[in-house]
Amino acid sequence: MTLEKRIAKIFKLDGESWMKHTNPWSIWTRFTTLPFIILAVWSRVWIGWYCLIPIAILVVWIIINPTLFKKPKSIDNWGAEAVLGERYWAERKTFPVPKHHSTPILILTVLQTIGGIVLIIGLWKLEINLTIMGSITAYMAKMWFLDRMVWIFKEMKTHKQHSI
Template sequence: MTLEKKIAKAFNLEGDAWLKHANPWSIWTRFATLPFIIFSVWSRIWIGWFCLIPISILIIWLIINPTLFNKPKSLDNWGSKSVLGEKYWAERKNVPVPKHHQTPVLILTILQTIGVIILIIGLWKLKINWTIIGMVTVYLSKMWFLDRMVWIFEEMKNQ
């Protein structure tokens, strides 16, 4: 089982749940959560340990979001295709994905990881420049990753 498949399982993304997560409302409301998490973590300087309340709410939101919305009326949009491409990628052990996607996806995953590390350091040390650089790196590499997932979806949809 791939790491992505394990992560998908942790978010209850199995079977029809992928279609619910392919709803643009699910995709974009989840995608927009990062600044709120950053603000919640940063708020520890103003509200102390009470910052754990919004952080907890946001983590719960990230967990339930993929299954909260209805299946979309159409899958003919960039966001839905990106989620379904992620499904193909997560299940690549069962249905192989073309090899030319492996290296770019690995590079983009590494970039996202680097962005998360920079972001965490920025939040830990309360360094606004590190926090912003980390967030921008995470967002840009995630968008590029999702665009690659659209490409995977387009190549795999007829299989």
């Protein structure tokens, strides 16, 4: 089982849930959560341990978000195609994705991880510059990663290799 498939299980993404997650409301409300998480963690300066309340709420939000919204009437948009590309990528052991995507996705995953580590260090040390740099790096790598997922979706759909 791929790491992405394990992550999908955590978020309860299966057949119908993947389609619900293609709803633009699901995609963009989840995607924009990071600044709120940063603010919640940073709020420990002002509210101490009470910062765990908004952090917990945001973690729950991230977990349940993909299943909250209805399946959209159309998946003809960038966000939905990115989600469906992620689904293909998560299922690549069952439905092989063309190999030329592997290296760029690995690089983008490493960049997201580096951005996340820098972000965590910035939050831990309350260093605004590290926090901003980590956020920007993580977000930019994630957007590029999602764009790659759109490419995967379109390529798999065009070649009608498999439908998942």
